[in-house]
Amino acid sequence: MLETPPRRGSETRDRILEIAEAAVLAKGFASTSIEELIAAVGITKSGFFYHFKDKGELAKAMLLRYLKRDKALLDDMFSRADELNEDPLHGFLVGLKMFAEMMSALPEVHPGCLAASFCYQDQLFNREIRELNTAGMLAWRTRFRERLDRIERRYPPRQDVDLDAMADMISTLVEGGLILGRALNDVTILPRQVLLYRDFVRSVFAPSG
Amino acid sequence: MLETPPRRGSETRDRILEIAEAAVLAKGFASTSIEELIAAVGITKSGFFYHFKDKGELAKAMLLRYLKRDKALLDDMFSRADELNEDPLHGFLVGLKMFAEMMSALPEVHPGCLAASFCYQDQLFNREIRELNTAGMLAWRTRFRERLDRIERRYPPRQDVDLDAMADMISTLVEGGLILGRALNDVTILPRQVLLYRDFVRSVFAPSG
């Protein structure tokens, strides 16, 4: 008959996290029950508690996994864009275009951002988890602020600009775009917002003409 | 001693909705218990069920209340801006400035947007509620798209612009700005995003100079 495959704990753990993420993005953390997760994974409740000492540990592991994947994805994309382009402005513009294309290449409507979901339920979590979330958002600001600084040095902007706000704007548009995309069931919203941001960056820094 | 004030059902109902909104924005709908609401309002559980036949009815009433307030606020603000200004572009720019000022006048960190909160838990709600939410978002798009059309007719933009995306951009920035503001505990984020949007609109339509 069917041979039972060897049990590898880390795989099971990953499957739990994977399934939990989809469920949390659809219903929120509180209404995602351990019961439904183990039913989907095919273990018992005690099996779950072998991997996570309580539900809070699950939340933390989910967020860490999400932030890690997120960072890896963006690091990869913008470093590829930089390789293609020496100039900081053009590198950024290429990176944004790649970003927009990746967003629209998603099969269906993007499932959403776990950080935003956690943010709208933050009273459920302890300080550690909330701080992880804050740090994740700050990392985006820092990442884009550095790029904008490099661009500004080479291309002095025509008018005064709030560079911190401009760095935050990309996260803002992504978070907002995911919400609108979901509410209106329209995958094109997010990539189009990113392209609009790209236009804005270009119009601020690019030499007129 | 204390005279018991006359019982007015609609007042009690409003207080339930008010308290529920704050709780849902902090913890999500599923973890906001009827028990805690009635404790805060000072009635019994059966009193709650006199006003709402079940928890789903509470959700619907909350969303309706939120959308109504939202609409009234924006209608008021932009119509005041229009009165001050005949020109569609300047009227819009003034309205955006007023909007940004209102956002930064909020006492503490903005509590968030109920529509976004519902959106990240939409599997909890029935189709009617989800459709209300969608319609609310579409109303914003329509509202701003009309303004942009009027502006475009008088001020032909230099480059091609995606006017639907530009109309959606304001909702996107508000939704995203609320999330960032909350995660980073910084009330200035949202108004600064609105001002950046204002700069963008001006740079697209305003005659160069």
Added chain:
DNA sequence: TGTACATCAGTGAACGCGCGTTCACTGATGTAC
């Protein structure tokens, strides 16, 4: 003005179900000697 009835805005007690958590136990695999 008095009375009968209806409606409003609740009370109080009970319900069953699902949830997160605990605890004692287990069978397969890995490691030391």
Added chain:
DNA sequence: TGTACATCAGTGAACGCGCGTTCACTGATGTAC
């Protein structure tokens, strides 16, 4: 190469609590005649 022990990745049964919902009832106010 064999054996003893440790660790890994779970099982199975039980728990108590909180939750949403129901039902019969009530006391104050409003309305018709």
